[in-house]
Amino acid sequence: MLYIFMAFIAGWLIVLSMIFNSNLAKKIGIFQSTLINYTVGLFVSGLLALVMNRQIDISLLEFNAIPWWAYLGGLVGVAIVSASNYIIPKIPVIYTTLLVYVGQLTFGLTLDYLSGFPISRNRLIGGTLIIIGLLYNFRIDQINTGEADYNTSIKT
Amino acid sequence: MFKLGAVLTGGLTAIMVTFNGVLAGNLDNFIALIIIHIVGLITVGAIILLKQKKFDFNKDIPFYYFTGGAFGVFLVFFNNITFNAIGVSLTLALGLLGQSVAAIIIDHFGLIGIKASRFDRRKIIGFGIIFAGIVFMIVGS
Numbered sequence: 001m002l003y004i005f006m007a008f009i010a011g012w013l014i015v016l017s018m019i020f021n022s023n024l025a026k027k028i029g030i031f032q033s034t035l036i037n038y039t040v041g042l043f044v045s046g047l048l049a050l051v052m053n054r055q056i057d058i059s060l061l062e063f064n065a066i067p068w069w070a071y072l073g074g075l076v077g078v079a080i081v082s083a084s085n086y087i088i089p090k091i092p093v094i095y096t097t098l099l100v101y102v103g104q105l106t107f108g109l110t111l112d113y114l115s116g117f118p119i120s121r122n123r124l125i126g127g128t129l130i131i132i133g134l135l136y137n138f139r140i141d142q143i144n145t146g147e148a149d150y151n152t153s154i155k156t
Numbered sequence: 157m158f159k160l161g162a163v164l165t166g167g168l169t170a171i172m173v174t175f176n177g178v179l180a181g182n183l184d185n186f187i188a189l190i191i192i193h194i195v196g197l198i199t200v201g202a203i204i205l206l207k208q209k210k211f212d213f214n215k216d217i218p219f220y221y222f223t224g225g226a227f228g229v230f231l232v233f234f235n236n237i238t239f240n241a242i243g244v245s246l247t248l249a250l251g252l253l254g255q256s257v258a259a260i261i262i263d264h265f266g267l268i269g270i271k272a273s274r275f276d277r278r279k280i281i282g283f284g285i286i287f288a289g290i291v292f293m294i295v296g297s
Contacts, residue, residue: 003241004250004294006234011254013231019268020224027217031209033224034200040225041232042193048229049186066182073176074195078203080168087161099159101252103166108245111174117243122292129289130249137282144276 030085034078098134105131170244176232177239185236192232246293253290256283 017037024033088096105127113119180188203209238247260279266272 003238007238007242007247007250008254008257010231010234010238010247011251011256012258013227013234014251014255015258015262016268017224017227017231019262020221020227024217024221024224027221028212029209031200031204031207032211035197035204036222037225037228038193038197038200040222041229042190042197044226044229045186045189045193048233049190052186061183061187063183066179070175070179070182071191071195073172073179074192074197075199076168076172076175077192077196078199080165080172081200082203083161083165083168087158087165090158091162095159096162097252099162100166100169101248103163103168104170104248104252105166105245106163107167107170108173108243108248111170112243112245115174115178115243117245122295123245126289126292126294127245127249129292130252130286131289133282133285133287133289136285137279140276140278140282 025085030081034081038074038078095138098131098138101134102131170248173235173239173244173247177236177244180236181240185233188236189229189233193229242294246290249290249293253283253286256286 021033021037024036027033028036091099109119109123109127112123176188176192179191183191235247235251238250260275262268263273264275
Protein backbone atom coordinates (compact mmCIF):
# COMPACT_ATOMS: atom_id res chain seq x y z
CA MET A 1 0.00 0.00 0.00
CA LEU A 2 2.87 2.36 0.88
CA TYR A 3 4.47 1.64 -2.50
CA ILE A 4 1.21 2.29 -4.31
CA PHE A 5 0.93 5.65 -2.57
CA MET A 6 4.57 6.49 -3.38
CA ALA A 7 4.15 5.67 -7.06
CA PHE A 8 1.03 7.85 -7.13
CA ILE A 9 2.88 10.78 -5.51
CA ALA A 10 5.61 10.27 -8.12
CA GLY A 11 2.98 11.19 -10.73
CA TRP A 12 2.48 14.56 -9.01
CA LEU A 13 6.23 15.11 -8.93
CA ILE A 14 6.45 14.36 -12.68
CA VAL A 15 3.86 17.05 -13.44
CA LEU A 16 5.44 19.67 -11.16
CA SER A 17 9.00 19.12 -12.37
CA MET A 18 7.78 19.08 -15.98
CA ILE A 19 5.96 22.40 -15.68
CA PHE A 20 8.89 24.14 -14.00
CA ASN A 21 11.46 22.68 -16.38
CA SER A 22 9.51 23.49 -19.52
CA ASN A 23 8.96 27.06 -18.29
CA LEU A 24 12.69 27.39 -17.67
CA ALA A 25 13.47 25.78 -21.04
CA LYS A 26 11.35 28.41 -22.82
CA LYS A 27 13.46 31.13 -21.17
CA ILE A 28 17.00 29.77 -21.52
CA GLY A 29 16.85 26.74 -23.86
CA ILE A 30 16.25 23.03 -23.40
CA PHE A 31 19.82 21.81 -22.73
CA GLN A 32 20.62 24.78 -20.52
CA SER A 33 17.54 24.13 -18.39
CA THR A 34 18.39 20.40 -18.25
CA LEU A 35 21.88 21.32 -16.99
CA ILE A 36 20.36 23.46 -14.23
CA ASN A 37 17.84 20.72 -13.48
CA TYR A 38 20.62 18.14 -12.93
CA THR A 39 22.82 20.61 -11.02
CA VAL A 40 20.02 21.44 -8.57
CA GLY A 41 19.20 17.71 -8.44
CA LEU A 42 22.80 16.79 -7.62
CA PHE A 43 22.92 19.40 -4.86
CA VAL A 44 19.67 18.14 -3.32
CA SER A 45 20.82 14.48 -3.64
CA GLY A 46 24.07 15.31 -1.85
CA LEU A 47 22.19 17.11 0.89
CA LEU A 48 19.79 14.17 1.29
CA ALA A 49 22.68 11.69 1.43
CA LEU A 50 24.39 13.75 4.13
CA VAL A 51 21.23 14.10 6.21
CA MET A 52 19.99 10.52 5.81
CA ASN A 53 23.10 8.27 5.80
CA ARG A 54 25.76 9.74 7.95
CA GLN A 55 26.86 6.24 8.93
CA ILE A 56 27.46 4.87 5.48
CA ASP A 57 30.96 3.72 4.58
CA ILE A 58 31.36 4.21 0.84
CA SER A 59 34.36 1.89 0.72
CA LEU A 60 32.08 -1.00 1.70
CA LEU A 61 29.78 -0.51 -1.30
CA GLU A 62 30.47 -2.97 -4.11
CA PHE A 63 30.47 -0.66 -7.10
CA ASN A 64 31.95 -3.33 -9.37
CA ALA A 65 29.39 -6.01 -8.53
CA ILE A 66 26.64 -4.10 -10.37
CA PRO A 67 26.02 -4.49 -14.11
CA TRP A 68 27.65 -1.56 -15.96
CA TRP A 69 24.40 -0.50 -17.66
CA ALA A 70 22.79 0.29 -14.30
CA TYR A 71 25.01 3.39 -14.18
CA LEU A 72 23.52 4.80 -17.38
CA GLY A 73 20.11 5.94 -16.04
CA GLY A 74 21.18 9.59 -15.98
CA LEU A 75 22.31 9.34 -19.61
CA VAL A 76 18.99 7.78 -20.64
CA GLY A 77 17.20 10.59 -18.76
CA VAL A 78 18.98 13.22 -20.86
CA ALA A 79 18.21 11.20 -24.01
CA ILE A 80 14.50 11.25 -23.06
CA VAL A 81 14.55 15.03 -22.56
CA SER A 82 16.22 15.60 -25.95
CA ALA A 83 14.00 13.11 -27.78
CA SER A 84 10.77 14.53 -26.28
CA ASN A 85 11.86 18.05 -27.13
CA TYR A 86 12.34 17.00 -30.76
CA ILE A 87 9.36 14.65 -31.20
CA ILE A 88 6.51 16.00 -29.10
CA PRO A 89 5.99 19.29 -30.97
CA LYS A 90 5.61 17.26 -34.20
CA ILE A 91 2.66 15.06 -33.18
CA PRO A 92 -0.82 16.13 -32.07
CA VAL A 93 -0.68 16.79 -28.33
CA ILE A 94 -3.76 14.67 -27.84
CA TYR A 95 -1.86 11.50 -28.80
CA THR A 96 1.26 12.18 -26.77
CA THR A 97 0.30 10.65 -23.42
CA LEU A 98 -1.30 7.68 -25.15
CA LEU A 99 1.68 6.86 -27.38
CA VAL A 100 4.21 7.42 -24.60
CA TYR A 101 2.20 5.16 -22.30
CA VAL A 102 1.97 2.41 -24.93
CA GLY A 103 5.78 2.49 -25.03
CA GLN A 104 6.04 2.48 -21.23
CA LEU A 105 3.70 -0.48 -20.92
CA THR A 106 5.20 -2.70 -23.63
CA PHE A 107 8.79 -2.02 -22.55
CA GLY A 108 7.76 -2.13 -18.88
CA LEU A 109 6.11 -5.57 -19.14
CA THR A 110 9.11 -6.90 -21.07
CA LEU A 111 11.60 -5.51 -18.53
CA ASP A 112 9.52 -6.84 -15.64
CA TYR A 113 9.55 -10.24 -17.31
CA LEU A 114 13.35 -10.07 -17.68
CA SER A 115 13.76 -9.11 -14.01
CA GLY A 116 11.61 -11.99 -12.78
CA PHE A 117 8.02 -10.68 -12.65
CA PRO A 118 5.93 -13.03 -14.81
CA ILE A 119 3.66 -11.48 -17.46
CA SER A 120 0.36 -12.67 -15.99
CA ARG A 121 -3.01 -12.50 -17.71
CA ASN A 122 -4.22 -9.90 -15.18
CA ARG A 123 -1.24 -7.65 -15.91
CA LEU A 124 -2.05 -7.69 -19.63
CA ILE A 125 -5.76 -7.05 -18.99
CA GLY A 126 -4.83 -4.20 -16.63
CA GLY A 127 -2.49 -2.57 -19.15
CA THR A 128 -5.12 -2.85 -21.89
CA LEU A 129 -7.81 -1.31 -19.66
CA ILE A 130 -5.52 1.65 -18.90
CA ILE A 131 -5.06 2.25 -22.63
CA ILE A 132 -8.84 2.01 -23.21
CA GLY A 133 -9.45 4.52 -20.40
CA LEU A 134 -6.89 6.92 -21.90
CA LEU A 135 -8.50 6.55 -25.35
CA TYR A 136 -11.95 7.26 -23.91
CA ASN A 137 -10.82 10.48 -22.24
CA PHE A 138 -8.93 11.63 -25.32
CA ARG A 139 -12.08 11.16 -27.37
CA ILE A 140 -13.85 13.53 -24.96
CA ASP A 141 -11.03 16.05 -25.26
CA GLN A 142 -11.21 15.78 -29.04
CA ILE A 143 -14.95 16.43 -29.04
CA ASN A 144 -14.60 19.35 -26.62
CA THR A 145 -11.79 21.27 -28.22
CA GLY A 146 -10.70 19.76 -31.51
CA GLU A 147 -7.14 18.47 -31.80
CA ALA A 148 -5.52 21.75 -32.68
CA ASP A 149 -6.63 23.71 -29.62
CA TYR A 150 -5.85 21.10 -27.02
CA ASN A 151 -2.75 22.71 -25.60
CA THR A 152 -3.53 23.42 -21.97
CA SER A 153 -3.21 19.90 -20.64
CA ILE A 154 -0.02 18.38 -19.35
CA LYS A 155 2.20 16.35 -21.64
CA THR A 156 3.90 13.17 -20.51
CA MET B 157 7.44 8.16 -37.83
CA PHE B 158 7.28 10.71 -35.04
CA LYS B 159 4.50 8.70 -33.44
CA LEU B 160 6.85 5.72 -33.28
CA GLY B 161 9.35 8.12 -31.71
CA ALA B 162 6.85 8.96 -28.97
CA VAL B 163 6.32 5.24 -28.25
CA LEU B 164 10.11 4.78 -28.07
CA THR B 165 10.40 7.73 -25.68
CA GLY B 166 8.00 5.89 -23.38
CA GLY B 167 10.11 2.77 -23.80
CA LEU B 168 13.23 4.74 -22.82
CA THR B 169 11.42 5.87 -19.66
CA ALA B 170 10.80 2.24 -18.70
CA ILE B 171 14.49 1.48 -19.40
CA MET B 172 15.62 4.46 -17.30
CA VAL B 173 13.43 3.48 -14.33
CA THR B 174 14.84 -0.07 -14.55
CA PHE B 175 18.50 1.10 -14.73
CA ASN B 176 18.06 3.51 -11.82
CA GLY B 177 16.11 0.98 -9.79
CA VAL B 178 18.75 -1.73 -10.24
CA LEU B 179 21.46 0.75 -9.22
CA ALA B 180 19.58 1.85 -6.09
CA GLY B 181 18.64 -1.72 -5.20
CA ASN B 182 22.27 -2.88 -5.33
CA LEU B 183 24.04 0.14 -3.83
CA ASP B 184 22.26 2.54 -1.53
CA ASN B 185 19.28 4.76 -2.30
CA PHE B 186 21.05 8.06 -1.67
CA ILE B 187 24.41 7.19 -3.23
CA ALA B 188 22.44 6.03 -6.29
CA LEU B 189 20.71 9.43 -6.51
CA ILE B 190 24.10 11.16 -6.54
CA ILE B 191 25.48 8.83 -9.25
CA ILE B 192 22.38 9.21 -11.43
CA HIS B 193 22.61 13.01 -11.27
CA ILE B 194 26.38 13.08 -11.91
CA VAL B 195 25.95 10.87 -15.02
CA GLY B 196 23.09 13.07 -16.27
CA LEU B 197 25.12 16.21 -15.61
CA ILE B 198 28.14 14.87 -17.53
CA THR B 199 25.88 13.88 -20.46
CA VAL B 200 24.07 17.20 -20.77
CA GLY B 201 27.32 19.11 -20.09
CA ALA B 202 28.97 17.26 -23.01
CA ILE B 203 26.01 18.13 -25.28
CA ILE B 204 26.23 21.80 -24.30
CA LEU B 205 29.98 21.90 -24.98
CA LEU B 206 29.62 20.07 -28.32
CA LYS B 207 26.75 22.24 -29.52
CA GLN B 208 28.36 25.36 -28.01
CA LYS B 209 25.17 26.50 -26.33
CA LYS B 210 25.28 29.86 -24.54
CA PHE B 211 23.70 30.79 -21.24
CA ASP B 212 21.63 33.95 -21.00
CA PHE B 213 20.26 34.74 -17.55
CA ASN B 214 19.41 38.35 -18.33
CA LYS B 215 15.70 37.63 -18.65
CA ASP B 216 13.69 37.90 -15.47
CA ILE B 217 13.14 34.30 -14.43
CA PRO B 218 11.04 33.56 -11.33
CA PHE B 219 13.04 31.77 -8.64
CA TYR B 220 10.69 28.79 -8.48
CA TYR B 221 11.44 27.86 -12.12
CA PHE B 222 14.77 26.55 -10.82
CA THR B 223 13.17 24.11 -8.37
CA GLY B 224 12.23 21.45 -11.00
CA GLY B 225 15.43 19.54 -10.23
CA ALA B 226 14.48 19.22 -6.56
CA PHE B 227 11.13 17.63 -7.46
CA GLY B 228 13.03 15.43 -9.88
CA VAL B 229 15.23 14.03 -7.09
CA PHE B 230 12.20 12.89 -5.07
CA LEU B 231 10.64 11.49 -8.24
CA VAL B 232 13.72 9.33 -8.92
CA PHE B 233 13.90 8.37 -5.23
CA PHE B 234 10.26 7.19 -5.12
CA ASN B 235 10.59 5.41 -8.48
CA ASN B 236 13.67 3.53 -7.26
CA ILE B 237 11.94 2.34 -4.11
CA THR B 238 8.72 1.31 -5.86
CA PHE B 239 10.63 -0.34 -8.74
CA ASN B 240 12.34 -2.70 -6.31
CA ALA B 241 9.02 -3.53 -4.63
CA ILE B 242 6.42 -3.72 -7.42
CA GLY B 243 8.33 -3.65 -10.73
CA VAL B 244 8.52 -1.12 -13.54
CA SER B 245 5.15 -1.49 -15.34
CA LEU B 246 3.07 -1.02 -12.19
CA THR B 247 5.29 1.87 -11.05
CA LEU B 248 4.68 3.62 -14.37
CA ALA B 249 0.95 2.82 -14.43
CA LEU B 250 0.45 4.30 -10.94
CA GLY B 251 2.62 7.26 -11.90
CA LEU B 252 0.33 7.84 -14.87
CA LEU B 253 -2.73 7.89 -12.62
CA GLY B 254 -1.02 10.31 -10.19
CA GLN B 255 0.01 12.44 -13.13
CA SER B 256 -3.54 12.55 -14.53
CA VAL B 257 -5.04 13.54 -11.17
CA ALA B 258 -2.36 16.23 -10.69
CA ALA B 259 -2.93 17.54 -14.22
CA ILE B 260 -6.71 17.73 -13.69
CA ILE B 261 -6.40 19.63 -10.41
CA ILE B 262 -3.78 22.04 -11.78
CA ASP B 263 -5.82 22.61 -14.98
CA HIS B 264 -9.14 22.94 -13.17
CA PHE B 265 -7.96 25.54 -10.67
CA GLY B 266 -5.38 27.13 -12.95
CA LEU B 267 -2.52 26.65 -10.48
CA ILE B 268 1.17 27.68 -10.95
CA GLY B 269 0.53 29.86 -13.98
CA ILE B 270 -1.48 27.37 -16.07
CA LYS B 271 -4.67 28.70 -17.69
CA ALA B 272 -7.71 27.26 -15.86
CA SER B 273 -9.86 24.82 -17.84
CA ARG B 274 -12.77 23.12 -16.13
CA PHE B 275 -12.78 19.37 -15.60
CA ASP B 276 -15.25 17.53 -17.82
CA ARG B 277 -17.20 15.14 -15.59
CA ARG B 278 -17.65 12.63 -18.41
CA LYS B 279 -13.96 11.86 -18.01
CA ILE B 280 -14.73 10.16 -14.69
CA ILE B 281 -15.71 7.08 -16.78
CA GLY B 282 -12.29 7.05 -18.45
CA PHE B 283 -10.54 7.36 -15.10
CA GLY B 284 -12.74 4.57 -13.72
CA ILE B 285 -11.51 2.30 -16.53
CA ILE B 286 -7.87 3.34 -15.90
CA PHE B 287 -8.31 2.69 -12.18
CA ALA B 288 -9.82 -0.75 -12.88
CA GLY B 289 -6.79 -1.48 -15.08
CA ILE B 290 -4.44 -0.58 -12.22
CA VAL B 291 -6.38 -2.83 -9.82
CA PHE B 292 -5.98 -5.70 -12.33
CA MET B 293 -2.24 -5.03 -12.53
CA ILE B 294 -1.88 -5.00 -8.73
CA VAL B 295 -3.87 -8.21 -8.37
CA GLY B 296 -1.84 -9.74 -11.19
CA SER B 297 1.53 -9.21 -9.54
